[in-house]
Amino acid sequence: QSAPTQPASVSGSPGQSITISCTGTSSDVGSHNLVSWYQQHPGKAPKLMIYEDIKRPSGVSNRFSGSKSGNTASLTISGLQAEDEADYYCCSYAGSNTWVFGGGTKLTVL
Amino acid sequence: EVQLVESGGGLVKPGGSLRLSCAASGFTFSNAWMSWVRQAPGKGLEWVGRIKSKTDGGTTEYTAPVKGRFSISRDDSKNTLYLQMNSLKTEDTAVYYCTTDGSSTGPGPFDIWGQGTMVTVSS
Numbered sequence: 492q493s494a495p496t497q498p499a500s501v502s503g504s505p506g507q508s509i510t511i512s513c514t515g516t517s518s519d520v521g522s523h524n525l526v527s528w529y530q531q532h533p534g535k536a537p538k539l540m541i542y543e544d545i546k547r548p549s550g551v552s553n554r555f556s557g558s559k560s561g562n563t564a565s566l567t568i569s570g571l572q573a574e575d576e577a578d579y580y581c582c583s584y585a586g587s588n589t590w591v592f593g594g595g596t597k598l599t600v601l
Numbered sequence: 602e603v604q605l606v607e608s609g610g611g612l613v614k615p616g617g618s619l620r621l622s623c624a625a626s627g628f629t630f631s632n633a634w635m636s637w638v639r640q641a642p643g644k645g646l647e648w649v650g651r652i653k654s655k656t657d658g659g660t661t662e663y664t665a666p667v668k669g670r671f672s673i674s675r676d677d678s679k680n681t682l683y684l685q686m687n688s689l690k691t692e693d694t695a696v697y698y699c700t701t702d703g704s705s706t707g708p709g710p711f712d713i714w715g716q717g718t719m720v721t722v723s724s
Contacts, residue, residue, distance in 0.1 A: 494645075527710040529646070536698055536717055537638075537646065542710035580646050584708060588651065588662040590636070595645040 492585050495520055495564075495593040502599040508569040511596045513581030514562060519591055521562035525584035528557060528566045532577045540579075541566060568598070576600040603627035603713055605699050610718030617689050617722070623682040623699030623715055631655065631677040636702035636711060637684050639695035639720075649697070652682070657705050666692075689722045696720075 495515035503509040513520060513528075520526055526544045529537035539548055541557035544564060554569045564583070568575055581593040609621040623635070634657070637649040650663035652673045661673050672685040682699050696719050700711040 525709055529711070531646075536714040537711070538714070539710055539712045542712070548712065578645075582646070582648070582709075582711070588660075588708065589664065590648040590651075590702075590709070592638075592646040592648060 492516075492519065492589075492591055494591055495581055495583055497579075497581060497593040497596045499594070500597045500599065502601055503571045504601045505571050505573065507571050508567060509571060509598065510565050510567045511579055511581075511598070513564040513566070513583070513593045515564075515583055515591075515593075516562055519583040519585040520559070520564050520581075522586070523584045524559075526557070526559060526564040527582045528555075528564075529580045529582065530575075530577045531580065537580065571600055573600050605701075605713055605715035607697065607699055607715040607718040610697065610720045612721045612723065613689055614724050615689060615691055615722055618685070618687045619689065619720060621684040621686070621697055621699075621718055621720070623684075625680045625682065628701075628713070630675075630680040632704050634702045634704055634708065635673075635675065635682045636700050637673060637682075638698045638700055638711065639693075640698070640717075641692070641695040644695075647695075649684070651702050651708075654704065686720070689720075691722050694720060694722045 528541040531537045544559045585591045636651040696717040701713040
């Protein structure tokens with residue numbers, strides 16, 4: 492299966508909001524409520540930010556939110572802060588007990 | 602403290618083998634489904650494979666590029682997950698992470714991650 496498509500990069504100024512899209516197919520993103528989002532700072536392990544499309548783990552700032560429409564999931568970060576600068580990956584269940592990650596998006600806080 | 606610690610990475614020649622380990626602590630490992638995720642240098646994340654808990658059948662699934670070459674196993678008595686990698690190729694060069702991947706209540710998400718271990722396949 493092919494990876495869901497994410498923009499290679501997005502940017503925003505402190506205090507602004509940005510949205511990262513994750514476009515898959517009806518076999519992955521569109522067929523299960525199992526899209527998750529991960530934040531990865533350079534040299535660090537990924538960190539879960541959103542799961543089951545819209546749920547936020549305890550301890551994750553409420554500035555992070557998830558949504559989905561059809562075959563496209565989205566991660567929105569409001570009130571951008573310098574520490575949000577990182578790579579972000581979506582991941583979708585792809586059926587048959589397999590997972591597929593998006594290509595990743597580099598977020599730059601200007 | 603909930604923790605996953607990988608070990609066993611290193612330099613190996615193409616065609617060689619390597620076994621990675623992932624020691625778990627701070628949670629009930631035997632109930633957890635576990636996955637391996639890798640990241641080639643400068644590239645994105647790639648799911649490698651998963652093993653369910655023994656009570657859920659202990660079955661494994663793999664991504665196509667590693668099927669037939671990689672094997673995931675677990676030793677619940679040692680709270681340890683393994684990734685046996687055979688017939689290694691240069692394109693297997695990556696940081697390998699172990700991560701929790703759900704339980705009997707359903708798959709995912711990947712909520713606990715190890716720090717990763719680097720595998721370099723080169724002659």
